[in-house]
Amino acid sequence: MLPESIEKNMSNETLITGKKAENAIKESLFLFTLYICVTIAILTLMTLIYDVLSTGITRLTSDYEVGLITKIQIDNPVDFLTTLDSRYPDRAGIGPAFAGTVWLMIIVVFVTFPFGTGAAIYLQEFAPKNRLTRFIELNLTNLAGVPSVIYGLLGLAVFVRLAGFGRSVLSGGLTLTLLILPVVIVASREALKAVPDTIRQGALALGATKFQAVFRQVVPSAIPGMVTGMVLGLSRAIGETAPLIFMGALTYVNYFPDTPLSGFTAIPIQVYNWIGYPQAEWKETASAGIILLLGLLLIMNSLAIFIRNRYEKDL
Amino acid sequence: METKETVQVNNESVFNVSDLSVSYGDFVAIKNVNMDITKNKITAFIGPSGCGKSTLIRTFNRMNDLILGAKVNGTITYQGVDLYDKMVDPVQVRRRIGMVFQKPNPFPKTIKENITFGLKVNNMTDNMDDRVEKALTQAALWDEVKDDLDKNALELSGGQQQRLCIARTIAVEPDTILMDEPCSALDPVATKKIEDLMQELVKEFSILIVTHNMQQASRSSDYCAFFTTKTSDDGKRRTGELVEFNETSVMFTTPDKELTEQYISGRFG
Numbered sequence: 001m002l003p004e005s006i007e008k009n010m011s012n013e014t015l016i017t018g019k020k021a022e023n024a025i026k027e028s029l030f031l032f033t034l035y036i037c038v039t040i041a042i043l044t045l046m047t048l049i050y051d052v053l054s055t056g057i058t059r060l061t062s063d064y065e066v067g068l069i070t071k072i073q074i075d076n077p078v079d080f081l082t083t084l085d086s087r088y089p090d091r092a093g094i095g096p097a098f099a100g101t102v103w104l105m106i107i108v109v110f111v112t113f114p115f116g117t118g119a120a121i122y123l124q125e126f127a128p129k130n131r132l133t134r135f136i137e138l139n140l141t142n143l144a145g146v147p148s149v150i151y152g153l154l155g156l157a158v159f160v161r162l163a164g165f166g167r168s169v170l171s172g173g174l175t176l177t178l179l180i181l182p183v184v185i186v187a188s189r190e191a192l193k194a195v196p197d198t199i200r201q202g203a204l205a206l207g208a209t210k211f212q213a214v215f216r217q218v219v220p221s222a223i224p225g226m227v228t229g230m231v232l233g234l235s236r237a238i239g240e241t242a243p244l245i246f247m248g249a250l251t252y253v254n255y256f257p258d259t260p261l262s263g264f265t266a267i268p269i270q271v272y273n274w275i276g277y278p279q280a281e282w283k284e285t286a287s288a289g290i291i292l293l294l295g296l297l298l299i300m301n302s303l304a305i306f307i308r309n310r311y312e313k314d315l
Numbered sequence: 316m317e318t319k320e321t322v323q324v325n326n327e328s329v330f331n332v333s334d335l336s337v338s339y340g341d342f343v344a345i346k347n348v349n350m351d352i353t354k355n356k357i358t359a360f361i362g363p364s365g366c367g368k369s370t371l372i373r374t375f376n377r378m379n380d381l382i383l384g385a386k387v388n389g390t391i392t393y394q395g396v397d398l399y400d401k402m403v404d405p406v407q408v409r410r411r412i413g414m415v416f417q418k419p420n421p422f423p424k425t426i427k428e429n430i431t432f433g434l435k436v437n438n439m440t441d442n443m444d445d446r447v448e449k450a451l452t453q454a455a456l457w458d459e460v461k462d463d464l465d466k467n468a469l470e471l472s473g474g475q476q477q478r479l480c481i482a483r484t485i486a487v488e489p490d491t492i493l494m495d496e497p498c499s500a501l502d503p504v505a506t507k508k509i510e511d512l513m514q515e516l517v518k519e520f521s522i523l524i525v526t527h528n529m530q531q532a533s534r535s536s537d538y539c540a541f542f543t544t545k546t547s548d549d550g551k552r553r554t555g556e557l558v559e560f561n562e563t564s565v566m567f568t569t570p571d572k573e574l575t576e577q578y579i580s581g582r583f584g
Contacts, residue, residue: 132467196420201378202422204380204406205413205484206410206413206484207409208406221423
């Protein structure tokens with residue numbers, strides 16, 4: 001049977017009148033479907049960006065024609081970033097919220113990086129493969145999916161009340177740290193996992209101890225991936241509103257937070273607050289805030305991509 | 316069981332293996348190995364895939380410790396010391412017994428750093444530049460890379476990478492080098508270079524090499540061990556066993572066992 005069928009397939013007839021045309025239609029249909037999927041995703045983003053830009057750009061560009069009556073106070077990015085909030089939409093800047101977000105990010109980076117990478121290195125390289133480790137791994141994956149509001153409650157109970165940090169930017173930063181820690185740990189573990197085992201074996205075969213092999217060969221190779229995971233975690237934290245509101249971040253702040261124990265607000269909270277006002281002008285101010293947030297996100301994600309491309313070919 | 320035999324050699328031996336078996340969980344990879352490895356000679360391990368050669372060679376520097384569930388029974392003594400004694404530190408074992416792997420595995424760093432890493436972890440930080448040059452020269456790589464010591468090692472060709480791995484192994488001055496199919500990823504020209512290199516290195520080091528290449532074993536080794544797999548009675552498990560261990564010249568001309576003769580003449584395996 002077999003030789004016969006092989007012979008049949010090898011004949012020139014099948015070679016010429018094969019199913020090429022039929023396959024081509026199927027393939028182009030399938031490709032078309034894929035294009036549609038991509039287009040929907042891109043269009044959504046474009047619509048959002050267009051909507052926000054067209055509304056909010058008035059607060060960020062000075063060539064805006066102001067009706068006939070009053071001149072808008074805030075009409076360029078620097079003023080917008082440095083001015084305090086106001087009860088008049090055209091005088092409201094995002095200064096305190098921007099400063100609050102910067103404070104939050106600094107705290108998140110300094111706490112998450114050591115704890116996140118430390119936990120990942122331990123779990124991936126040193127932890128014994130037993131039930132407890134598997135239990136921890138399962139919980140990490142679950143934690144990464146817990147709704148962010150829950151972390152707000154946790155932050156309120158632990159940092160605000162128990163630790164006595166109050167409704168401060170420190171409590172906020174630590175709450176966001178808890179939120180992104182599982183994500184950062186999982187990403188860092190993936191980065192470590194991607195380091196070929198032959199590197200570990202090569203180091204050990206030279207008489208390196210486990211510690212030397214991990215910290216002088218494996219971790220340096222995984223750093224780009226770890227940093228990428230960290231940046232992506234940060235860009236999740238920067239957009240979070242719910243946990244911060246839950247743990248008691250302020251909504252109207254008319255000063256710049258100057259110590260970790262200052263009260264604070266953050267960009268997404270500020271935007272949420274502005275959107276809530278009935279006057280149409282607030283929508284413009286809120287959109288300007290969103291533009292700022294999107295800009296920050298774009299910068300951070302570009303940074304992650306840059307780091308990945310810059311260092312991944314060295315491995 | 317009938318393969319249990321030890322070839323007595325007059326030369327000084329570096330390893331004595333007796334009744335060695337290695338298992339992973341329930342699976343016995345290789346069992347009943349008895350052999351003496353002679354100092355400053357090249358000993359080749361040959362045999363079909365899955366016969367436990369690589370498993371066996373990894374017991375000589377305790378690389379098997381890294382595999383979950385691997386268990387070694389029997390004894391391997393290295394210069395009279397039982398390698399699996401509780402008091403023996405595997406890190407110290409690996410400092411004395413180097414290993415070169417199947418696939419070249421240079422660190423993703425510069426050529427120089429590949430060598431200095433081993434020196435640093437072994438506290439051999441005096442005259443580092445001299446040591447780097449000596450190791451690369453011994454590995455027949457110095458002339459090719461002396462001007463690009465700061466180049467990333469991954470930019471080297473496969474054969475150069477493997478010689479770099481040999482260089483970093485000998486840089487830490489071991490007295491035995493284990494090679495697990497060092498040429499299987501290399502082309503014939505690069506293979507020839509490694510084989511020539513082995514003849515140079517054996518003056519100073521004892522070399523154990525696992526190879527699939529029969530010609531390589533016959534060309535380069537002084538002693539040769541032939542392993543094969545035995546299937547259990549119920550046909551479910553395959554266990555590696557040592558069939559014959561002899562001087563290479565004897566084994567490739569007048570082997571004791573028929574199985575060996577069949578394998579090296581290509582009629583089996």
